[in-house]
Amino acid sequence: MDARKLLLLFLLAATLLALGVVGVSFYFLRPLKAEPWVEGALKGTGLEVREASYGLELSPKNPKALFAFYPGARVEPLAYAPVLAPVAQAGYQVVLLKVPSGIALLAKEEALKAKAAHPNLPLVVGGHSLGGVAAADLAAREKLPLILFASYPEGDLSRETFPTLALYGTEDGLLPREEAREKAKRLPRNARIAFIPGLNHAGFGAYGPQKGDRPAQRPREELWQEVQEEVLLFLESLGWDTPPPPQALR
Template identity: 65%
Template sequence: MRGNRVLALILGGALVLGAAVVGAGLYFLRPLPAEPLALEALRGGVKRPYGYLLAPEAPKALLAFYPGARVDPRAYAPLLAPLTRKGYAVALLQVPLGIALLAKERGLEAGRELGLPLVLGGHSLGGVAAAEVAAREGLPLILFASYPEEDLSDKTLPTLALYGTEDGLLPPEEARKKAGRLPRGARVVFIEGLNHAGFGAYGAQKGDRPAKRAREVLWREVREEVLLFLEGLGWDTPTSPQTLR
């Protein structure tokens, strides 16, 4: 009898511990939801197996974009959806548990479906995934508040890297050091007043600093840099943007 009681206590304790671990995992992996503003910006998009597709009638290229860790990919719609008015399709990639490293090939899936010239981009951890695949496949790369995990400075790969002067998760001084890992000829730009979460519309992020300018103004400046990069690629013979460090 005593043995059965001890066993029951052990099993009960294990169940409680397991439930606590699962609960903690769900808590820390809970997504950072897209704001209503972002959902509105996504109107007209199409749900695809790899995520959400926004495309004009005759797109000239595709930007496949990996979200930051635990961020709803739709949160980037206010920033990136207007690119469709300039002729570019945008795929906001949906990844398991909001972790882009668990679905690094998703951008290539989008590219295969549309059969367009492909650019990979990503925010924060999503940029790490984008950089790995872009380096392997020789594709143009756009990074928001991110840098490659591996040193790519020996590679010539068209690259745009944007950072915020108010980023609390990747402060400017650290971003400048990490920029040494970027491909040769990368264009590096620090957006004045922009923070880490300011690249999307998903609310404040723990450890970040407040943005110091209106986000609509910041989004416009980021989008202008992205468009300048895309327009300068030259799809027949891609060229590296001028370095700005």
């Protein structure tokens, strides 16, 4: 085989390899978009909805605290609005954080940017799935209250004592119940751990089905309400039931 044919074969192989890499990257990194109705639904909530450099803010009047939330891998932050908007309506400023390439581990500090924009509000961090791993890392470092959806810390935090809520679904195909129970051993002592009957992995947001997951076994509006109730009970247990004085918010 002459040199010209070898060169052509080499170029063809390199092109096919490049296309394969692009295709695999697109498959694994393609965003999981919020369902089309979600953005419009926010208009009737009475919240101030604002895009900031660090994420989407859902703001009530005179918020009691700031809840910064890391999305799951590749999930558009807006997808969590149906679950967390009622939390904002109850008086907690919610920030759905933006993270590069949809990977929260690449932006663990993002919640602190939201805090810097609202220095007089106490900060709670949380996240779904991989986003929860990032939130747990920041919570451990800064000793912040933590809320996890279908997630767990990367390291062992069982000797820690900061307030923690961890919610899981009984139908989660990506984090099955027994695995979740085992991983929950890493949580801070006295963490509240609850399994929502009928809830799956993707059911913590509104972005459609997720590969490897199981179908939810109950209407998602019911499931979301249970998640909201758990989150609000946790937040209220922190003792921030009175908003900061108005001058502190200026």
